[in-house]
Amino acid sequence: MPETTPSQTVGPYLHIGLPWADGPFAAAEGTPGGLWLRGTLYDGAGAPVTDGLIETWQADPNGRFAHPADPRGAVPYPGFRAFGRCPTDATGQYAIHTLKPGPVPGPAGPQAPHIDVSVFARGMLHRVVTRIYFPEEEAANAADPVLASVPEGQPRQSLIAHSTGDGYQFDIYLQGENETAFFDI
Amino acid sequence: MTTSEQSAASSAATGLHVPGYIRDHEVHPPLDYPGYRSTALRHPKRPLTLLPHMLTEVTNPVLGQDRVGETDHDLTRQHAEEPQGQRIIVHGQVRDSDGTPIPHTLVEIWQANAGGRYRHTGDNWPCPLDPNFTGVGRTLTDAEGRYRFITIRPGAYPWRNHDNAWRPAHIHFSLFGRAFTQRLVSQMYFPGDPLFFQDPMWNSIPDPKARERLVARFDYANTVPEWALAFEWDIVLRGQEQTPFEDTEAEDDE
Ligand SMILES: [Fe+3]
DSSP states (O other): OOOOOOOOOOOTTHHHHSOOTTTTBSBOTTOTTOEEEEEEEEOTTSOBOSSEEEEEEEOOTTSOOSSTTOTTOOOOOTTBOOEEEEEOOTTSEEEEEEOOOOOEEETTEEEOSEEEEEEEETTOSSOEEEEEEOTTOHHHHHTOHHHHHSOTTHHHHTTBOEEETTEEEOOEESSSTTOOOOEEO | OOOOHHHHHHHHSSOOOOOOBOOOGGGSOOSOOTTSGGGTTSSOOSOOEEOOOOHHHHOOOOOOGGGOOTTTTBTTSSSSSOOSSOEEEEEEEEEETTSOBOTTOEEEEEEOOTTSOOSSTTOOSSSOOOTTOOOEEEEEOOTTSEEEEEEEOOOOEEESSSTTEEEOSEEEEEEOTTSGGGOEEEEEEOTTOTTGGGOHHHHTSSOHHHHHTTBOEEOSTTOBTTTBEEEEOOEEEOOBOOOTTHHHHTTTTO
């Protein structure tokens, strides 16, 4: 049995290798239901992290995945890649154009609509993973087993995005009193 | 921005189990590692919450040939002339920890030039850029999970982490595998590098045997006469958990 390869940091020069011209477009421009997911990545001193990379992965609006591991069948959704990748800019901000995911079945019933997020940066020897939930999904969020497993109060609240004019805001705090809840993936 | 709750509710009403992936924390560096100073303000201090692997975690983007350009695997052919430095072939296989090859998965690399300088606005140490070298590559693994790049051997470079700090020569690798859980970014090193002892990236990996798994093997058999040295580096991503329930679970939701 081969043993796994250890993680290493993306380092300070990830910008030459990882960004894609169409990276921020998990949903192609003009796809009906398209929205912008925006946020700022902060370090433990409250300073924006200007050399990070955000990746998102999610279900389509019907809660399905165009992937062979989805036992309901891999069904593509027009204009939708479901994966977004965006480096943080000089102000620490990222922006991903996507669609709102539908509820996703879990072992004990439906999970609330959510987006899985990976954060990479210089100074991080391994990615960290969090999840984005939606503010208008109060009932579904209240019944979501993953949200329920996150400590109540600020940590759980840190996973709920805020509505904006054209989508949602989701800031990520790597450390500090506003620290985002991260998952052992 | 309303959810199509009715359509999804029918498929989401019953439980859906999918096999999860092994957790291999002991292999990876800690997020808080004082030897690498930049980790100080960039690691969460609260305990992580265990995320069971469900549909979102066991899937990931199926990326095709459209992500890869004609010369993306050959970093020596991306400009008018060839870059300076020692031409090398870097190849290997991407597998699961259960030994299964991972075919048709995207492998992305980036690296410094032969002198150790990146084509990046933030890299300004006194070493010339090479007009014929960008230092970025992409390829898909083949049906047997194999990848192959042609590039030049990168140089070591200084950084300001500690007194007289130098990074051992390395190539950055980014891998998707076939599940969100398998996403991995790492670095490939070269055998016998004298700089390992003082490198916090290297030393941050707790198990010395695991560090060695980041070192490519000099591959004389695949070295091409009169043309290029070969190095072989296999990459192993987390495999699926083996559970006695696996066989019945997959059918549950039909
Ligand atoms: Fe580097």
